[in-house]
Amino acid sequence: MVTLTHYLALSAILFGIGAVGFLVRRNALIVFMCVELMLNAAGLAFVAASRYRGLLEGQLTVFFVLTVAAAEVAVGLALMVAIFRTKKTTNVDELSSLRG
Amino acid sequence: MGALFEWSWLIIAFPLLGFLINLISTGQTRERTVGVVASMAAAASFGMSVLVFAALLARPPEARLVEVSLYRWAIVPPLTAEVGLRIDPLSTAMALIVTLVGTLIHVYSIGYMAGDPHIRRFFMFLNLFLASMLLLVLADNFLVLFVGWELVGLCSYLLIGFWFEVPYNAWAGRKAFIVNRIGDFGFTLGLLLLFWTFGTFRYGPIFEAVEHRAVEAGVVTLITLLLFAGVTGKSAQIPLYVWLPDAMAGPTPVSALIHAATMVTAGVYLIARAHPLFAMAPFVQGVVTLIGAVTALWAALIAVGQFDIKRVLAFSTISQLGYMVAAAGAGAVGAAIFHLGTHAFFKALLFLGAGSVIHALEHAHRHPGDPSPFDPNDMRRMGGLAQRMPLTFWTYGIGAAALAGLPPLAGFWSKDEILISLRGIGGWATLAYGLLLGAAFLTAFYMTRQVGMVFAGSPRSHAAAHAHESPAVMTVPLGIFAFFSVVAGWINAPGLGALSAWLEPEHPPVFHPEQALLATLIALAGIGAAWAIYRPQAWPEGVEDPLRPVLRGFFTALTRKLYVDELYDFLFVRPFEKVARGVAEVVEPYGIDGAVNGLARLVQSAAGRVRRWSSGYVRQYGLSVLIGAVLLMFYILWMLR
Amino acid sequence: MVPFLVEAIIKSAILVLLLLTGFAYLTLAERKLVADFQARIGPNRAGPYGLLQPLADAVKLFFKEDFIPEYADRALFVLAPLITLIPAILIFAVIPFGPELTLFGYRTRLQLTDVNVGVLYIVAITSISVYGITLAGWASNNKYALLGGIRASAQMISYELAMGLAIVSVVLTTGTLQVSGIVEAQRNGWLLFLQPLAAIIFFITGLAEIKRAPFDLVEAEQELTAGYLTEYSSMKFALFFMAEYVKMIGFSALMTTFFLGGYLGPFVDHYPALGVVYFTLKVALLIFLMIWIRATLPRIRYDQLMALGWKVLLPLSLANVMGTAVVVALTA
Amino acid sequence: MGELIVFYLLAGIAIATALAMVITRNAVHSALFLVLNLVVVAVFYLLLGAPFVAMVQIAVYAGAVMVLFLFVIMMLGAERVGGATGLRWQAPLAGAMGAALIGGALFAFLQTPAGLAPAGSLPAPLGDPATIGERLLTTYVLPFEITSILLLIAMVGVVVLARDSRSEGK
Known part of the structure; x- marks a missing residue:
């Protein structure tokens, strides 16, 4: 019997992997992908909850998250291209000119 | 016919519309257009007043009271502030006077102000002035009346100081505003007391309560006294009349408007409007009547010794207002x-x-x-x-x-x-x-x-x-x-x-x-x-x-306005200035600036240490967030245990 | 559960088998037809009328050397042809080839699955079919290949928008996302007549999506040698080739389903098997049209391609969607 | 029972692809693993009775977002990133924190009895495109519109950001 807990646990694991990836990888593009993975994990939790509660709102939330993620990726990648043009790198550790 | 009253807010809306049109029109608008727009707005307001007046006239005398509820402004229990209009003989009579005189003055201003570089601003304020006064007059409760009252004060300030490039004019505007504030302070207290006593600002219920003697006469005495303080400011009675002669600093049409229609009559209107309240406080009635009469004589006396053509008229207005106040009292x-x-x-x-x-x-x-x-x-x-x-x-x-x-x-x-x-x-x-x-x-x-x-x-x-x-x-x-x-x-x-x-x-x-x-x-x-x-x-x-040669020294005293300004200067302005200077020279540099600078220095030194946290590494920030999230999660788990 | 699985497996098997032979003879048909258009004879040596030519080609490709460049990304280089082929085949899962009919006493629909999000499924699958080509280009570690791959994906992404919007017009008109529902909605008239603009846009964008002439810039020999195919040979090349032709069939099937009434035709209600015939005929007609276009029109330039996609087709399809929405709202 | 096997199989793939995505050195491979992960999650959506969201997930995420990623990676040639880092101590701490996060979450979910409840009988039209569409255009029409404006803003922003300032005025 697959329960909500199964899905929530899977979601938590995926989220955790995404979070660790975000903190460990230095390639800005992969860092970005890790954010997408985390969003995706959250989406899974939403849809699972939606199924087990019999509510549609979870799916709608995922729908909105998807569109927002699309917008975010577009802008983020454009930023990255712009940064690459001037800095010639996508290493996040070399993009630290806002150091205090 | 009843539907017409539903539209009576147009009386206020027309000048306001004129104000808005001139506000958003560009600086390139021809000055003639500006004046015509403003005058048309005033004229339309007058026309609407006539219509409302006629509609009210068509009713039998006992039915000549219409309350139009416009808008629920705010509900903060127990206060419900509603914006409503009260159409009754008094308010329509006032509206007619105000709009008729106002319209003629608008037209006159087109000629008088021709060539002034700021004519657009002038007509904007003039329209706003008219709208504020009409709001004051037509309001169906003391709160909205107060809004109009204050707006009128603001407009008078703006218009008296219209030619603010001359320091004296700006000073005169400020004087008018400040002296009015003193009266308004009493007025505000009176309003608060009024609300505390009656639980409402609306005329109808208040007058009804007064009629049935539902409140103590002592409270009413206090309320009316406080309201009268506002009147002495706005209607230029002793002791707060001193602003009006200086209000001559504004352009002449403004003086005309202030004296004839929009500003100083507000106080008289207030006494007339709150007449049921005053009727319950015979002592205050006596005070009002006497102050009015004394003002009438006093100002007339000063007027004899003036050389400025408008100043004579200003004191004459104070004197005539004394008549009205005395009668209303x-x-x-x-x-x-x-x-x-x-x-x-x-x-x-x-x-x-x-x-x-x-x-x-x-x-x-x-x-x-x-x-x-x-x-x-x-x-x-x-x-x-x-x-x-x-x-x-x-x-x-x-x-x-x-x-x-x-x-x-x-x-x-x-x-x-x-x-x-x-x-x-x-x-x-x-x-x-x-x-x-x-x-x-x-x-x-x-x-x-x-x-x-x-x-x-x-x-x-x-x-x-x-x-x-x-x-x-x-x-x-x-x-x-x-x-x-x-x-x-x-x-x-x-x-x-x-x-x-x-x-x-x-x-x-x-x-x-x-x-x-x-x-x-x-x-x-x-x-x-x-x-x-x-x-x-x-x-x-x-x-x-x-x-x-006939009056000798006394005439000099008259030309110096019986030294009242000097007296006020000596009694209030100088001591106040001394206190202010003391605050400015002692309290501010050492007390307030010291505290602010000390705080700033503290923040600065703290920031010097904290900024090392801001390493510029995105991943490190992310780690901080994650650590925070983990700690929060465990805290919640521990709380739910 | 189990009968459902068995049915699905049987259906899929038949489908794949049909597609594979269909693809093989499609290559022959194209060569023959183009030859005719150009007043040549075409392949005629292998078997009668060259009917065994596809077989000969297969044998030839099979025995070629399977070459992998040294600095290529080996895993992706191998996977790319598969990633290209699979979505092309997956499209057929929701296409109804005929109405419900009784076969061997078993009532079934000539469609693998009739999900209620069929149209979305089609959009989703088309959108991921970009991967194979892009990856093939990248994995080859070759400039021509990479440029070809990027060009291909840019082209496909650009035209996907207009295509999606044309499909939206169809969905708006029929009011369903179920593919069989769209077919059934055309009983009183093909959508080709109700939505002529959408049909034209769909056809043009479809040509670009499957990179048929005049949109075959990806393989523009003069500029890119063979584009993303440059480093491919032998069976892997054959897989790409196969994917191309399967996509051609798939697109024709989609066009038939969306605009030409799918399997519908005279007497189809009485003889359901006729539906398959109609369907096949319509698909064949469209394929003929595509070959005809290939033989007739020259290849357009890359900037012309982008301008056409973004400045003509996209606004047109947007306008069409808006118009359709207004009409639907007014008639509802 | 069959359901559980399917779940564990898919969950295994999901976790494996996620890990592979984080671990692999090559950004293109990372992106592809993420695509796989997204597709697996879409399959989960299907299992959970959300076909619409599943299709949108594939079309938007796999079809658009990740293609964009691949594009940028290939265009910048940023498959492998070089350069130094001043954060050597970060990785172990991050790993520990991630483990703590997963552990805490798992602990919390397993503790909560409500999560163990089986799926109730599913109302048939839940997740059906018509229902979702109706809900989006009635109850949630405001967020829906806001989203459309957001997309427009993103579009304009991207055009502004991506325009090469050197080629301006040509």
Whole structure:
């Protein structure tokens, strides 16, 4: 019997992997992908909850998250291209000119 | 017909719309357009007032009260603030006076202000002024009335200081505003007390409660006293009248508007409006009546010693307001509003006439290119203008005669009614009656003096000798006002009594021939006395004022406005300035600045250490967030354990 | 559960088998037809009328050397042809080939699955079919290949928008996302007549999506040698080739389903098997049209391609969607 | 039972692809693993009775977002990133924190009995495109519109950001 807990646990694991990836990888593009993975994990939790509660709102939330993620990726990648043009790198550790 | 009342908010909306149109119009708009838009807005408001008035007139007298609820402003239990209009005889009468006078002044301003670089701002404020006053007048509760009251104060400040490039003008605007604030402070307290007592701001329930004696008389006494404090500010009564003479700093149409229609009448209107409250506090009624009467005499006295053509009129207004306040205080609301109306016409006439004179002198002075400093308001530099500006002279003469109370002009009837209403009461009212008779004499005196100095004799300056009549856009309103100054009194003449029937059907106006005779004699006496002193033949060459040798030191005191400004300066302004300087020199640099700087230094040193956390590494920030999230999660788990 | 699975497996098997032979003879048909258009004879040596030519080609490709460049990304280089082929085949899962009919006493629909999000499924699958080509280009580690791959994906992404919007017009008109529902909605008239603009846009964008002439810039020999195919040979090349032709069939099937009434035709209600015939005929007609276009029109330039996609087709399809929405809202 | 096997199989793939995505050195491979992960999650959506969201997930995420990623990676040639880092101590701490996060979450979910409840009988039209569409255009029409504006803003922003300032005015 697959329960909500199964899905929530899977979601938590995926989220955790995404979070660790975000903190460990230095390639800005992969860092970005890790954010997408985390969003995706959250989406899974939403849809699972939606199924087990019999509510549609979870799916709608995922729908909105998807569109927002699309917008975010577009802008983020454009930023990255712009940064690459001037800095010639996508290493996040070399993009630290806002150091205090 | 009832549907018309639903649209009565248009009376306020039209000038507001004019204000908005001129606000959003570009700087390139032609000045003519600006003035026409503003005047049309005022005229539309007047038209709407007439319609509402007619609709109300069509109703039977006992049904002449319509309350229009417009908008629920705020609900903060127990306070429900609603914006509503009260259409009743008093408010429509006021609205008619305000919009009629206001419209004519707008039209006049097109000519008077022509060429001013900031004419758009001027007309915007003028429209806003009118809208605020109408809001004040038409409101159905004290709160909205207060909003209008304050807006009127703001507009007066803006307009008195309209030519703020001259420091004196800005100072005069500030003075008007601050003096009004003092009165408003009492007014605000009165409103709070009112709400505390009655639990509402709406006129209807409050007056009903008063009628049923549902509240203690003591509280009402306090409330009315506090409200009266506001009145002394706005309607320029002792002790807060000092701002009005300085309000002459504004353009002349503004003075006319302030004196005739929009600003100073607000106080009288408030007393009339809150009449049921005042009726319950006989002590306050006595105070109001006496203060009004004393103000009337006091201001009339000062007016005798003034040389500025507008300043004389300003003190005259204070004096006439004293009449109205005294009448309203004595419960003669009809008489007070009657005088308010007639006064609006002839005072507007006088101001616009004075404006016409000033306008002419200024142009005549500027024309030959005389570089010497020249005050076009100074009556000592005038004289002999009757031949050069006949229209202005004749209309001005009518206004002066109306103000002096010569029958059958407007001032005669309304002043008479006030005097009669005070006669039968006895006690303090008799005292007030006496004072007002004295004031009537002085009124006739100083008006004759002014007419004599300005129009009679030979010119006493180059500019006066070369003055010309003003353009039609200025003289036509003069003619209209002159017409009203003649006939406005007949509306309430004995036997007709239309205004009284309209405002208070139960009190028809009474006419005592002997009173009328007495008043006429007093006025003639005043005119005669003034003419004896100021006729051109009696005026030797080189003498500044023939009255000075007669009164000697006292005349100097009169020209210095009886030293009241100096007294206030000594009593309030100087000590306040000392305290302020003390605060500025001691408390601020050491107390406040010290605290702020110390805090800043603390933050600075702390930031120096904290900024090392801001490493610029995105991943490190992310790690901080994750650590925070983990800690939070475990905290929640621990709490739920 | 189990009968459902069995049915699905049987259906899929038949489908794949049909597609594979269909693809093989499609290559022959194209060569023959183009030859005819160009007044040539075409392949005629292998078997009667060259009917065994596809077989000969297969044998030839099979025995070629399977070459992998040294600096290529080996895993992706191998996977790319598969990633290209699979979505092309997956499209057929929701296409109804005929109405419901009884076969061997078993009532079934000539459609693998009739999900209620069929149209979305089609959009989703088309959108991921970009991967194979892009990856093939990248994995080859070759400039021409990479440029070809990027060009291909840019082209496909650009035209996907207009294509999606054309499909939206169809969905708006029929009011369903179920593919069989769209077919059934055309009983009273093909959508080709109701939505002529959408049909034209769909056809043009479809040509670009499957990179047929005149949109075959990806393989523009003059500029890119063979584009993303440059480093491919032998069976892997054959897989790409196969994917191309399967996509051609798939697109024709989609066009038939969306605009030409799918399996509908005279007497189809009485003889359901006729539906398959109609369907096949319509698909064949469209394929003929595509070959005809290939033989007739020259290849357009890359900037012309982008301008056409973004400045003509996209606004047109947007306008069409808006117009359709207004009409639907007014008639509802 | 079959359901559980499917779940564990898919969950295994999901976790494996996620890990592979984080671990692999090559950004293109990372992106592809993420695509796989997204597709697996879409399959989960299908299992959970959300076909619409599943299709949108594939079309938007796999079809658009990740293609964009691949594009940028290939265009910038940013498959492998070089350069130094001043954060050597970060990786172990991040790993520990991630483990703590997963552990805490698992602990919390396993503790909560409500999560163990089986799926109730599913109302048939839940997740059906018509229902979702209706809900989006009635109850949630405001967020829906806001989202469309957001997309427009993103579009304009991207055009502004991506325009090469050097080629301006040509």
